[in-house]
Amino acid sequence: xxxxxxxxxxxxxxxxxxxxxxxxxxxxxxxxxxxxxxxxxxxxxxxxxxxxxxxxxxxxxxxxxxxxxxxxxxxxxxxxxxxxxxxxxxxxxxxxxxxxxxxxxxxxxxxxxxxxxxxxxxxxxxxxxxxxxxxxxxxxxxxxxxxxxxxxxxxxxxxxxxxxxxxxxxxxxxxxxxxxxxxxxxxxxxxxxxxxxxxxxxxxxxxxxxxxxxxxxxxxxxxxxxxxxxxxxxxxxxxxxxxxxxxxxxxxxxxxxxxxxxxxxxxxxxxxxxxxxxxxxxxxxxxxxxxxxxxxxxxxxxxxxxxxxxxxxxxxxxxxxxxxxxxxxxxxxxxxxxxxxxxxxxxxxxxxxxxxxxxxxxxxxxxxxxxxxxxxxxxxxxxxxxxxxxxxxxxxxxxxxxxxxxxxxxxxxxxx
Amino acid sequence: xxxxxxxxxxxxxxxxxxxxxxxxxxxxxxxxxxxxxxxxxxxxxxxxxxxxxxxxxxxxxxxxxxxxxxxxxxxxxxxxxxxxxxxxxxxxxxxxxxxxxxxxxxxxxxxxxxxxxxxxxxxxxxxxxxxxxxxxxxxxxxxxxxxxxxxxxxxxxxxxxxxxxxxxxxxxxxxxxxxxxxxxxxxxxxxxxxxxxxxxxxxxxxxxxxxxxxxxxxxxxxxxxxxxxxxxxxxxxxxxxxxxxxxxxxxxxxxxxxxxxxxxxxxxxxxxxxxxxxxxxxxxxxxxxxxxxxxxxxxxxxxxxxxxxxxxxxxxxxxxxxxxxxxxxxxxxxxxxxxxxxxxxxxxxxxxxxxxxxxxxxxxxxxxxxxxxxxxxxxxxxxxxxxxx
Amino acid sequence: xxxxxxxxxxxxxxxxxxxxxxxxxxxxxxxxxxxxxxxxxxxxxxxxxxxxxxxxxxxxxxxxxxxxxxxxxxxxxxxxxxxxxxxxxxxxxxxxxxxxxxxxxxxxxxxxxxxxxxxxxxxxxxxxxxxxxxxxxxxxxxxxxxxxxxxxxxxxxxxxxxxxxxxxxxxxxxxxxxxxxxxxxxxxxxxxx
Numbered sequence: 001x002x003x004x005x006x007x008x009x010x011x012x013x014x015x016x017x018x019x020x021x022x023x024x025x026x027x028x029x030x031x032x033x034x035x036x037x038x039x040x041x042x043x044x045x046x047x048x049x050x051x052x053x054x055x056x057x058x059x060x061x062x063x064x065x066x067x068x069x070x071x072x073x074x075x076x077x078x079x080x081x082x083x084x085x086x087x088x089x090x091x092x093x094x095x096x097x098x099x100x101x102x103x104x105x106x107x108x109x110x111x112x113x114x115x116x117x118x119x120x121x122x123x124x125x126x127x128x129x130x131x132x133x134x135x136x137x138x139x140x141x142x143x144x145x146x147x148x149x150x151x152x153x154x155x156x157x158x159x160x161x162x163x164x165x166x167x168x169x170x171x172x173x174x175x176x177x178x179x180x181x182x183x184x185x186x187x188x189x190x191x192x193x194x195x196x197x198x199x200x201x202x203x204x205x206x207x208x209x210x211x212x213x214x215x216x217x218x219x220x221x222x223x224x225x226x227x228x229x230x231x232x233x234x235x236x237x238x239x240x241x242x243x244x245x246x247x248x249x250x251x252x253x254x255x256x257x258x259x260x261x262x263x264x265x266x267x268x269x270x271x272x273x274x275x276x277x278x279x280x281x282x283x284x285x286x287x288x289x290x291x292x293x294x295x296x297x298x299x300x301x302x303x304x305x306x307x308x309x310x311x312x313x314x315x316x317x318x319x320x321x322x323x324x325x326x327x328x329x330x331x332x333x334x335x336x337x338x339x340x341x342x343x344x345x346x347x348x349x350x351x352x353x354x355x356x357x358x359x360x361x362x363x364x365x366x367x368x369x370x371x372x373x374x375x376x377x378x379x380x381x382x383x384x385x386x387x388x389x390x391x392x393x394x395x396x397x398x399x400x401x402x403x404x405x406x407x408x409x410x411x412x413x414x415x416x
Numbered sequence: 417x418x419x420x421x422x423x424x425x426x427x428x429x430x431x432x433x434x435x436x437x438x439x440x441x442x443x444x445x446x447x448x449x450x451x452x453x454x455x456x457x458x459x460x461x462x463x464x465x466x467x468x469x470x471x472x473x474x475x476x477x478x479x480x481x482x483x484x485x486x487x488x489x490x491x492x493x494x495x496x497x498x499x500x501x502x503x504x505x506x507x508x509x510x511x512x513x514x515x516x517x518x519x520x521x522x523x524x525x526x527x528x529x530x531x532x533x534x535x536x537x538x539x540x541x542x543x544x545x546x547x548x549x550x551x552x553x554x555x556x557x558x559x560x561x562x563x564x565x566x567x568x569x570x571x572x573x574x575x576x577x578x579x580x581x582x583x584x585x586x587x588x589x590x591x592x593x594x595x596x597x598x599x600x601x602x603x604x605x606x607x608x609x610x611x612x613x614x615x616x617x618x619x620x621x622x623x624x625x626x627x628x629x630x631x632x633x634x635x636x637x638x639x640x641x642x643x644x645x646x647x648x649x650x651x652x653x654x655x656x657x658x659x660x661x662x663x664x665x666x667x668x669x670x671x672x673x674x675x676x677x678x679x680x681x682x683x684x685x686x687x688x689x690x691x692x693x694x695x696x697x698x699x700x701x702x703x704x705x706x707x708x709x710x711x712x713x714x715x716x717x718x719x720x721x722x723x724x725x726x727x728x729x730x731x732x733x734x735x736x737x738x739x740x741x742x743x744x745x746x747x748x749x750x751x752x753x754x755x756x757x758x759x760x761x762x763x764x765x766x767x768x769x770x771x772x773x774x775x776x777x778x779x780x781x782x783x784x785x786x787x788x789x790x791x792x793x794x795x796x797x798x799x800x801x802x803x804x805x
Numbered sequence: 806x807x808x809x810x811x812x813x814x815x816x817x818x819x820x821x822x823x824x825x826x827x828x829x830x831x832x833x834x835x836x837x838x839x840x841x842x843x844x845x846x847x848x849x850x851x852x853x854x855x856x857x858x859x860x861x862x863x864x865x866x867x868x869x870x871x872x873x874x875x876x877x878x879x880x881x882x883x884x885x886x887x888x889x890x891x892x893x894x895x896x897x898x899x900x901x902x903x904x905x906x907x908x909x910x911x912x913x914x915x916x917x918x919x920x921x922x923x924x925x926x927x928x929x930x931x932x933x934x935x936x937x938x939x940x941x942x943x944x945x946x947x948x949x950x951x952x953x954x955x956x957x958x959x960x961x962x963x964x965x966x967x968x969x970x971x972x973x974x975x976x977x978x979x980x981x982x983x984x985x986x987x988x989x990x991x992x993x994x995x996x997x998x
Binding site for chain 3: 486750765
Binding site for chain 1: 558
């Protein structure tokens with residue numbers, strides 16, 4: 001039994017490859033926990049960042065600087081009354097958020113956090129991700145239908161039409177990146193997520209810079225399509241409050257609504273990981289080819305530690321600026337504790353064994369975090385597209401450009 | 417201007433056939449949707465019933481009156497001075513303009529002239545109020561279209577104006593700033609400095625709003641070509657204000673029939689060309705800059721002197737009637753006052769610009785999509801307090 | 806021109822210590838202009854008065870000619886902008902309601918008022934075919950005074966709820982009067998609040 005557990009540790013593959021169910025489950029728990037924490041952090045970050053864009057402060061009272069706000073929100077949503085419309089189709093009403101949630105979370109089994117840090121490495125990884133994440137459209141339509149009210153139904157139909165339209169452009173952009181993986185010695189490409197990043201390593205260039213500007217344009221198309229895919233601003237007409245149809249989740253309240261939000265944030269992180277894997281070199285550190293050598297490796301390996309120490313410093317500056325009033329004592333202590341935890345993590349990340357193992361995961365997560373921030377930035381800045389303009393952009397702008405990029409990539413790939 | 421109306425006036429009204437039995441949308445192509453009185457987009461309690469064919473609007477009907485408070489009836493039971501605070505509550509966003517129109521109308525009826533210093537103070541405060549009203553319009557209109565951030569920027573800058581009002585007359589929103597015969601309060605110490613500081617503070621902020629929106633591709637796509645109305649339709653429907661000017665009619669009551677010292681100042685009237693939402697946006701932005709120009713000229717040349725004319729304590733205007741209108745931020749705001757010689761007016765009629773402008777909604781959104789209805793309601797800049805009185 | 810009964814009485818001299826002499830009280834003066842001349846030539850005595858008071862011109866027309874006169878004003882005198890349509894209630898007069906149109910001409914920068922008197926219960930032809938702006942303005946006059954306009958496609962209440970009884974701006978409608986029946990049915994408030 002112990003053998004079963006320890007034998008995996010010496011192998012250099014993912015649990016899926018090694019066929020080790022125990023470790024696969026461990027990894028699944030870790031990834032699931034990590035994504036849930038990421039979703040909560042994203043919730044907090046969205047409210048704070050959006051507020052700061054709008055010259056306000058955002059949540060400040062629930063925990064120091066609102067750090068416990070997501071927990072408070074979760075508790076509130078859990079304890080809310082569960083309202084189901086009387087004419088609604090009960091089974092479908094119950095099933096819809098589950099489908100969206102399952103679709104959004106299942107894709108994480110192929111997300112590569114490192115060369116062996118994935119739950120498994122399907123050889124059709126990217127196809128699996130795109131396919132399973134498309135199942136969430138089914139959940140959206142089911143939610144709109146089961147609500148038995150015409151506003152949610154119209155919102156669900158609009159939302160699903162939008163998601164399907166942008167998946168086509170997304171798919172074309174993904175294919176052009178896949179084509180680039182086949183530009184190696186034996187001319188075979190790969191659909192496996194880990195294989196794509198390894199192809200970027202082997203070709204010594206991130207695909208965003210390959211055949212410039214083709215890789216860049218493909219990345220741009222994917223970046224726009226993924227925002228539309230997840231119904232985020234500026235493509236959030238189906239779920240905007242000031243529009244007529246408040247969206248497919250109008251009739252949902254409490255826990256069921258929070259499942260939708262969970263699914264939406266998880267989908268955002270998932271498509272961002274696709275973008276990072278396909279174009280931005282996955283788990284590779286920045287400048288892997290221009291700044292080579294052991295010293296540069298060392299420098300970059302110290303960055304995670306310094307980042308967490310920097311965050312701890314910001315937390316301590318926040319502690320110093322807290323009002324010196326007895327009412328704020330608990331918050332001050334809490335923030336100091338939080339800062340101490342961050343500092344501790346930073347110090348731990350300096351230790352050489354941890355440093356080496358954490359590199360890949362850290363850089364992958366950092367790049368995905370940049371995308372998350374971009375999502376919030378778009379929401380703060382852009383007005384909303386009207387639905388017909390949204391569809392026009394998806395079909396008449398993104399699709400032709402992505403097909404053009406694909407053809408050009410193929411041609412240049414053959415010639416070069 | 418002055419074109420003959422060739423369109424059949426009945427075409428300005430759509431018939432929604434609301435009395436017919438309820439056809440669910442699965443049975444027919446047409447759907448009747450209600451944008452209820454409580455709605456985040458409709459700037460107050462306005463109910464709009466839309467007849468849709470899929471996404472296209474075939475006709476609308478506005479149901480108003482949710483904020484009707486009987487102001488005109490109340491006026492018949494209050495003296496002229498007592499009625500002054502009531503007028504602020506109609507267009508509560510631009511309360512100072514309402515007060516200006518009313519005080520000037522009663523002054524005309526009494527045949528008194530406000531002294532020049534009072535007129536300059538009135539102009540400064542009214543133009544500040546025009547800026548505040550346009551800033552509120554910009555924030556809420558952008559929010560309806562989806563840009564959340566300009567709302568906070570415009571409200572932050574509007575705070576500076578409201579601070580000046582508070583220092584002057586004690587109230588931020590419903591100011592009751594003027595009295596019949598002039599102004600009651602002398603300008604406070606530092607009024608000119610505050611206003612001058614504000615004049616320098618605001619232009620970079622207006623540039624900031626323009627930077628966020630004017631060349632933003634999504635904004636342009638949402639507003640260009642949306643809610644078009646031609647100049648002849650505007651004139652036929654009695655629409656005034658920035659809506660009329662954006663359709664190309666260069667007419668502003670401050671220039672056509674100047675009141676309260678406006679003839680002393682040099683300013684331009686911005687006009688648009690196509691009468692769509694984008695042009696109305698540009699016209700109002702330019703109006704903000706022109707207002708700053710007027711305030712700059714006014715604050716440099718405030719004359720000394722009394723601020724209140726000799727007005728009897730008990731006001732009994734001679735028997736007669738008067739109509740006086742001003743260019744409020746929303747359009748032509750008119751007061752028609754009939755006096756029977758007693759201390760209370762016999763009849764006060766308020767001609768609200770938002771009421772008449774809202775009639776144009778039906779014509780402006782026909783053939784457009786549902787998302788445009790909200791943009792057009794925002795661009796008409798209506799305040800329900802004024803529509804319903 | 807017969808002066809109407811509403812001409813103001815000259816103000817009695819009020820004692821003001823060391824105050825400058827009050828300006829002469831405003832008086833109505835007769836108003837003559839090409840517009841007036843045209844209307845008079847068309848309608849003769851139908852133009853009951855044309856007066857200037859405090860610099861504002863208005864004329865009072867006989868009710869039977871007013872609809873045509875309004876059309877002439879728009880078509881031939883370029884009064885293309887209907888600023889306002891309103892009414893006043895004078896229960897002491899024989900013809901109780903006075904309808905007032907305020908018109909403005911962009912090309913001439915001139916504003917006039919057209920007034921006419923109708924009796925209680927009479928209706929009046931709608932001006933909607935002349936100025937579409939009259940749509941809601943006439944609905945409000947109906948809502949507040951009960952004057953129906955013939956030919957208006959949508960003659961129903963606008964500010965008060967449908968089913969409300971009574972027309973508030975009439976002088977016989979009390980200041981705190983409400984349609985208690987409507988209030989009880991729709992709002993469920995029992996007492997006469």
